[in-house]
Amino acid sequence: MTLLLQQNSNENSSHNWGNVRGMNAIAALVLCVCMVCTQTYSNGIDSIPPLKKLTIVQSNNHLLGERYKTLLLPPDINVQYFKMMRDIVRKDVDVSGMTEFEAQKALTKWASTQWQHEGRYVPPMSISALDMLANVKRGMRYNCEGYARVLFDALSAHGYVARMAFLRKKASEYAGLGAAHVAVSVWSNVYRKWIYLDPQFGGYLMKNGAPVSFMEMAHGLAQRDTCDFVVMNGTNDVFKSFVSTFDGFVSSMMKIGESFRFVSMPVDSTVTQYLSFQGMPADGTVFTNNQNHLYMTVNEVSLTFFSKSNVNFDSIMQKYNIVDPKDYERYMPLFAIGPKFEVKLDNNMPWFSHYEYSVSDGPWRRVKGSLLQIEFPNGRTELRARAVNKLAVPGPVTSMVLSYE
Secondary structure, eight states, X not given: OEEEOOOOOOOOOOXXXXXXXXXXXXXXXXXXXXXXXXXOOTTSOOOOOOOOOEEEEEEOOOOOOSGGGGBOOOSOSSSHHHHHHHHHHHTTOOOTXXXXXHHHHHHHHHXXXXXXXXXXXXXXXXXOHHHHHHHHHTTOOOOHHHHHHHHHHHHHHTTOOEEEEEEEOTTOTTOOTTOEEXXXXXXXXXXXXXXXXXXXXXXXXXXXXXXXXXHHHHHHHHTTOOOXXXXXXXXXXXXXXXXXXXXXXXXXXXXXXXXXXEXXXXXXXXXXXXXXXXXXXXXXXXXXOOGGGTSOOOSOXXXXXXXXXXXXXXXXXXXXXXXXXXXXXXXXXXXXXXXXXXXXXXXXXXXXXXXXXXXXXXXXXXXXXXXXXEEOOSEEEEEEEXXXXXXXXXXXXXXXXXXXX
């Protein structure tokens, strides 16, 4: 898609010649000005215009990570299974007109109300969230993992990138029952981070008016900087006293190479790695201290610029007879980079559909493919770009403010 933005030229339409009278006086003054301002350079160029600079004033454009490829996500969210999940959810709550966080909270509350918690029944991996919901209608109940799997599929069915969050207490290697909990982390396109959702309690975490992740909460507690524990079904204090006790590890099942592993990260530096959990094997676990391994960015866009200016260093040196640095600076306005570019767009969005761009306060427009042709006008311009997934959920905005003057 080509965007052509017209450059504005500033021309003086009139001049005040003071007390000059008569055509002879005017001609004499014009001749005098020309003699002063016109300079012929050694290569035959009569004049050199002022240098126009194209600069980046502000930008959040950056290299995208590949860690999102380790997430265990459904390959396609437009299959019949997720259409059925959306239909089931819609019978109780319609999130289509909600903001992102309101929709995520509503889905969490919906999952929390599907059955009464039963800690003894772990849903087998052979059954799906839809199977669990059907079994519940026949009187079956499940533990926290059941809630988390239902919420995970409900979020996926609405285009939100999520993962299971497995929490462990300290010294859980040989602890009794209740040393672990399962919840969900979901990526927020608005807040550009992962946030914690707890479908067993219908709960989430808030700090300074914004949702936070489990690690943000845990690190805050360690520094006596608490957050708000909010539940939509139950009591906030019960939710806080329960979740805040999981001070050992937070883990997520991820794809490492061609294998699946539990990637486990300590909540603080006092815990050590483990080989067992509640006396049973903890096989397939790898450890990390790098938060980016669990809290990687997703759904973002990076922009790579390729100038349309046909500039060659050797030809410039010959054409303008440049022999020293001062010559190079003097003639730079004649060959400096222009405002026309081809911009290559890249993304790290699961279920990617297409790109959209916007210029300054203009509307969002769809990009054909992954190349954007643009010519920046005089003055300042904001170029924005985002990726959109197959359920029309847009990712975070990459914004660049450029000045051409």
